[in-house]
Amino acid sequence: MNSVVILVAANEILDGVTLDTNSQWMINRLKPLNYTVTETITVRDDTAEIAKALNRMIDDGVGLIITTGGLGPTYDDMTLKGVAEAFSLPMTVDPDALAIVRRQYKVFYEAGVVDSAEITEARRKMAMFPEGAVPLDNKAGGAPGVMLRREGALIVSLPGVPSELKWILDNPLMSILTDRAEGSYTEKIINLTARDESMLAPLIDEANKMEPDVYIKSMVKSMVDNEKGYVIRLWISCHGEEMEEIQRKVDNVADFLVNLAEKTLT
Amino acid sequence: MNSVVILVAANEILDGVTLDTNSQWMINRLKPLNYTVTETITVRDDTAEIAKALNRMIDDGVGLIITTGGLGPTYDDMTLKGVAEAFSLPMTVDPDALAIVRRQYKVFYEAGVVDSAEITEARRKMAMFPEGAVPLDNKAGGAPGVMLRREGALIVSLPGVPSELKWILDNPLMSILTDRAEGSYTEKIINLTARDESMLAPLIDEANKMEPDVYIKSMVKSMVDNEKGYVIRLWISCHGEEMEEIQRKVDNVADFLVNLAEKTLT
The missing domain is CATH 3.30.70.1120 (TT1725-like)
Structure with missing residues (x-):
């Protein structure tokens, strides 16, 4: 069975401010490829909670873990720290991810959305990856998706903003998911x-x-x-x-x- | 902190057929009472998966666990079996629960909804409780809610049908939740x-x-x-x-x- 777990990191969902529609949307994209979602779990934006959930999934032998949320520039976006903690990996600026962030802020600047295309600390944060992770291109926002292979599992981290999540899944991620699918x-x-x-x-x-x-x-x-x-x-x-x-x-x-x-x- | 975990048992959600709106609704009812939902998790309608999730929450020291879904009359409604397995409890017909089921089918029969008020095996199933559990009245459907105190936690099981879940939470359950709340x-x-x-x-x-x-x-x-x-x-x-x-x-x-x-x- 192609089992998948979806891990959502989002205080705003656990506090009832936002309704999670991303999970259902992803399930309906994964289903025709014969993936079976065995669990969805939403935890707080808390490095230790995210790491704990990931470690449990790895122990359970889950083949594909998709996280959503917590990739943005603000202090409470901590999903990648949680991924790094789960697998005891250092965080480093990924040059390919930084190139994506740089390109996106250039686009935003040219469109007049931002005042400057400068890579501030907050923007650089979006290219701080757990060592060994590779970026998934994002043309719908600033934060690249993140893909890491560890202990027999593929861990994919997507932004929580629906338009960005959808763009990444339907574009760079779809062919990877299709290649892994069976039956x-x-x-x-x-x-x-x-x-x-x-x-x-x-x-x-x-x-x-x-x-x-x-x-x-x-x-x-x-x-x-x-x-x-x-x-x-x-x-x-x-x-x-x-x-x-x-x-x-x-x-x-x-x-x-x-x-x-x-x-x-x- | 008044911590709460919501455990949803629902294949239809994990297969993308249904969107879970119950959890957000409940969170917004619990929030004004100063409850903090630390996690929501959706698992398959599978006795072992439900029991495993419950045992983990008890180990984590969660004070209040609310389950939704899986209380109905059909073979795939197995939440109470999962609760019983988690706490190694036998399942028995609860007389107070059976009285609620009996009253509800009498109401349905008199309203012309069902052909007979007879307590069939499928209907009796809704009064099969883990030993020590007590029913929560349900006037919006056939299956009573279920409340069990074990190992310092209160475990409340509610039906997945939104109108039934809402009725039980807003009526018999609300005063219990209010009494437990602090701050x-x-x-x-x-x-x-x-x-x-x-x-x-x-x-x-x-x-x-x-x-x-x-x-x-x-x-x-x-x-x-x-x-x-x-x-x-x-x-x-x-x-x-x-x-x-x-x-x-x-x-x-x-x-x-x-x-x-x-x-x-x-």
């Missing part, structure tokens, strides 16, 4: 009307026996949506080697459930 | 216009020295929002004993930053 994934979401979610349980049990590889999740979409009862969203998914085979299995289960639900639940 | 919290969010977030770093450093208890977080709200530059949202918050005192500190910092930003950044 196929497919899914189908169907809506059934049922008088009660509990009446659906035995039907799902039967479908599970029919295709044990297929995962079926029922979610109550709304309470008493119409006069017939609840709308229940059924999400049917499968991981495997061959796309054709898993597609067939998912279609089988979906057809079976739709037919059975029509007969027994309404 | 005061206040916050203020201000928007500054600055040419660049990196220019703000030295100002924040100065404000930090002035009021070390006050936490200042800068967040880029939008890239180049107007001709003057970026809009940067500054969030200024403080925990403490006396509301009057922390209010004064937060106001001090906000006034200081607004004045300084007007002079130096625009």
